[in-house]
Structures are given as structure tokens and as C-alpha cells.
Amino acid sequence: MRINHHPSDETLARFAAGTLSAGPALVVSVHLEGCPVCRDRLGRFEAVGGAMLDDMPPAPLAADLFGRTMERLAIAQPSPARRPFTRRQSALGFELPKAMRDCEIGPWRWLGPGFRWSKVRIAGSPDAKVMLLKGRAGLHLPAHGHSGREFMQILSGSLSDERGRYVPGDLDEADDDVDHRPVVGREADCICLAALEGDTRLHGLLGRLLRPLVGF
Amino acid sequence: MNEARQEETIPSPGELIRLIEAVARERDRNAFKRLFTYFAPRVKSFLLRSGLADPLAEDVTQEVMIAIWHKASYFDPRQAGVSTWVFTIARNQRIDRLRRMRSRPGDILVDPSDRPDVSPSSEDIAIVEEREEGVRKALSSLPTEQATIVRLSFFAEKPHAEIARELGIPLGTVKSRVRLALNRLRTLLDND
Numbered sequence: 001m002r003i004n005h006h007p008s009d010e011t012l013a014r015f016a017a018g019t020l021s022a023g024p025a026l027v028v029s030v031h032l033e034g035c036p037v038c039r040d041r042l043g044r045f046e047a048v049g050g051a052m053l054d055d056m057p058p059a060p061l062a063a064d065l066f067g068r069t070m071e072r073l074a075i076a077q078p079s080p081a082r083r084p085f086t087r088r089q090s091a092l093g094f095e096l097p098k099a100m101r102d103c104e105i106g107p108w109r110w111l112g113p114g115f116r117w118s119k120v121r122i123a124g125s126p127d128a129k130v131m132l133l134k135g136r137a138g139l140h141l142p143a144h145g146h147s148g149r150e151f152m153q154i155l156s157g158s159l160s161d162e163r164g165r166y167v168p169g170d171l172d173e174a175d176d177d178v179d180h181r182p183v184v185g186r187e188a189d190c191i192c193l194a195a196l197e198g199d200t201r202l203h204g205l206l207g208r209l210l211r212p213l214v215g216f
Numbered sequence: 217m218n219e220a221r222q223e224e225t226i227p228s229p230g231e232l233i234r235l236i237e238a239v240a241r242e243r244d245r246n247a248f249k250r251l252f253t254y255f256a257p258r259v260k261s262f263l264l265r266s267g268l269a270d271p272l273a274e275d276v277t278q279e280v281m282i283a284i285w286h287k288a289s290y291f292d293p294r295q296a297g298v299s300t301w302v303f304t305i306a307r308n309q310r311i312d313r314l315r316r317m318r319s320r321p322g323d324i325l326v327d328p329s330d331r332p333d334v335s336p337s338s339e340d341i342a343i344v345e346e347r348e349e350g351v352r353k354a355l356s357s358l359p360t361e362q363a364t365i366v367r368l369s370f371f372a373e374k375p376h377a378e379i380a381r382e383l384g385i386p387l388g389t390v391k392s393r394v395r396l397a398l399n400r401l402r403t404l405l406d407n408d
């Protein structure tokens with residue numbers, strides 16, 4: 001399907017720089033998996049990083065750093081091949097994107113009529129606010145706003161709001177100036193991966209529903 | 217080998233590729249030493265600027281150099297220049313270290329280098345070199361203030377409030393200027 005919604009320049013630049021936090025970075029990784037356009041954009045921002053590295057004023061190093069590095073090289077083996085998968089992943093009834101293979105995935109839990117969520121945990125980033133959401137075909141989600149940025153990648157089905165229609169492969173970034181009332185497409189259930197940035201909070205009924213359950 | 221002389225000569229992009237290939241194919245220690253002399257001080261500088269304190273920055277710098285040694289055979293000159301490739305390794309090692317420091321015992325960590333593979337393209341080295349050259353030109357043609365904003369906000373993990381303080385402009389202005397600077401950079405990147 002044709003991808004119409006991509007991460008912003010700011011988001012891709014921060015991803016390239018390694019300064020996008022773990023939750024949004026996971027959502028962007030899933031988008032990149034399916035979007036050659038953004039892989040090319042990312043390559044350009046990474047080249048900006050390469051040019052900046054060349055321009056860095058050299059920092060002084062400990063005099064014996066090269067020697068110590070060679071000693072570590074002599075004993076260090078190349079990092080072992082990826083260990084077999086040992087994360088707990090609940091079967092959710094669909095195939096997870098590759099970028100999520102190291103996440104811990106909780107079971108579907110009830111959030112409202114026709115509305116389910118599953119907790120996603122990223123190793124080393126226990127505070128990341130990430131989840132999978134599933135809405136029944138035709139479901140009207142409660143209107144909500146955010147006090148920060150929300151990242152959402154559609155995995156299956158479709159979602160529409162006042163700003164447009166989102167299909168599998170699309171990534172939506174909703175800023176704090178967005179108040180929306182998403183509706184699930186009638187053709188199928190919709191599954192999406194959502195992350196909230198930093199101390200983002202959801203306002204409205206959706207926020208009140210999620211906060212006690214999800215903790216944010 | 218005269219170390220002082222090595223410091224002075226900055227290897228060209230083509231020479232960097234030859235050095236990486238010498239490390240990959242022949243485990244050439246002299247080639248690695250030249251890469252070390254050029255990259256280690258710059259990588260450390262990048263890590264310091266992105267907020268790692270000194271003993272840690274030097275330790276991660278070592279890990280970056282070790283990763284270059286082990287991953288040299290995976291370097292693909294059709295995808296990126298050497299400096300860009302080293303930048304992504306440094307970025308990933310930094311993320312990895314920060315996550316390891318925060319993780320719980322028993323956690324298996326996401327290897328950040330496992331971010332989606334860029335599918336091999338038919339672009340040859342010349343096209344990549346041209347692209348990287350274009351990026352360099354784009355950067356140098358940004359007005360100083362915009363270049364500073366790009367640098368501070370995307371390569372130093374600075375909160376907007378801190379950038380505002382550093383540049384002496386109101387916080388509200390920073391957000392719109394960041395967007396403006398990036399738009400300009402993006403336009404320049406698209407025109408290469």
C-alpha cells in the first residue's frame with residue numbers, strides 16, 4: 001500500500017543523531033522497515049552526522065589509549081551472534097515487525113468495548129511509554145489531545161481523523177496542537193504501535209481510560 | 217611511524233575507504249592505527265558533546281574503535297562514506313552504553329546496529345561520495361546561527377531550554393528556529 005504519512009524532518013534528524021528517545025525510536029524503526037523513502041532521508045541525515053564528526057575538534061586522548069585498545073582487541077572476540085530469542089512475547093494474532101523482535105510484548109487487555117491494548121517493553125528503557133492498540137472495525141475512539149508528541153505507526157487496518165486517513169505503513173506524529181477523534185476504518189480491525197514522548201500525557205476520556213491501566 | 221606527522225595529514229574519503237578495506241581483508245594494524253589517529257579523538261569529542269563524562273567517553277571511544285576493527289568487513293562504500301559509517305557506530309555504541317547502564321539484570325539488549333538494514337542499492341561509490349560532498353556543502357552554506365542550532369539540538373541532545381540560554385534567545389523562539397533551520401537544511405540536501 002502507498003505510504004502517505006512519514007516522520008518529520010526533526011524526528012528523522014533526532015533518530016539519525018541517536019537522541020530520539022527509545023519509544024518514538026522504536027515506532028520510527030518500524031516505519032523505516034517498510035519505507036524506502038525515509039531510509040534515503042535517514043541516510044542524508046546520517047551523512048550530516050558524518051560531516052559533523054569530521055569537523056569535530058579532536059579531543060585529547062590518554063597517551064596509551066591506542067596500546068590499551070590493541071590489548072582489548074587481542075582478547076575481545078567479535079560480538080557473538082544474536083542469542084536465540086528469549087523475550088516474553090504474547091501471541092497477539094499477527095506477525096510483529098522485525099524491529100520489535102527484542103521487545104517484551106504483553107497480552108491483549110481490555111480497554112473499552114472493541115478496544116484492546118498490549119504493553120510493549122523495551123530492554124534498557126523501562127520508562128518508555130509504548131503500546132500496541134487494537135480497535136474494532138468502525139470503532140470511534142474518544143477525542144483526545146496531548147501535552148507532548150504522540151507517534152503512531154499503523155500495522156493493519158486503517159484509522160482516520162480530522163487530518164487524514166492512515167493506512168498500514170503510515171506514521172502519524174501528533175503534536176500538542178493536535179486534538180483528534182480517530183475512527184477505525186470499516187473494512188477491518190486496526191492495529192497500531194503508539195509511543196508517547198517523554199512526559200507526554202493524553203487528555204480527555206482516552207487519557208482517563210489509559211492512565212490507571214497503562215500508567216500514563 | 218611518526219605520530220606527529222600522522223596527526224597532520226587528514227585522510228581523504230577515498231583513502232579512508234582503502235584503510236577500512238585493509239583492516240577488513242588483511243587485519244592491517246598500521247591501517248587501523250591511522251584510522252584510530254584520525255577518528256578516536258573526533259569520536260571522543262562527539263561523545264563528550266553528547267553528554268558522556270570523560271572517563272566514560274574515552275571508554276566508549278575504545279569500544280567504537282574495537283567495533284570498527286570487527287565490523288570493517290561489513291562496511292559498504294555503496295551505502296555511506298567512512299565518516300558517516302563511523303558516526304553511526306559511535307551513535308549506536310553510545311545508545312547501547314546508556315541502555316546497559318539503565319537496564320535490569322537479565323535484560324537482553326537490543327543491538328542498536330540492528331536498526332533496519334538499508335537494502336543494498338546499485339549506487340556506486342562515486343554517487344555516495346557525491347552525496348556526502350553535497351551534504352558537506354549544504355552544511356557549510358547554512359547561516360552560522362542555523363548551523364549552530366542544528367548542531368546543538370540534534371547532535372548534543374540539548375534541551376531546547378538550554379539552547380535558548382546558550383544562544384540568548386527566548387525559549388519560544390527556539391522551537392520555530394529549529395524547524396526553520398531543518399527546513400533549510402532539507403532543501404539544501406534535496407538539491408545536491
Ligand SMILES: [Zn+2]
Nearest residue numbers: 006035037038
Ligand atoms: Zn516514510
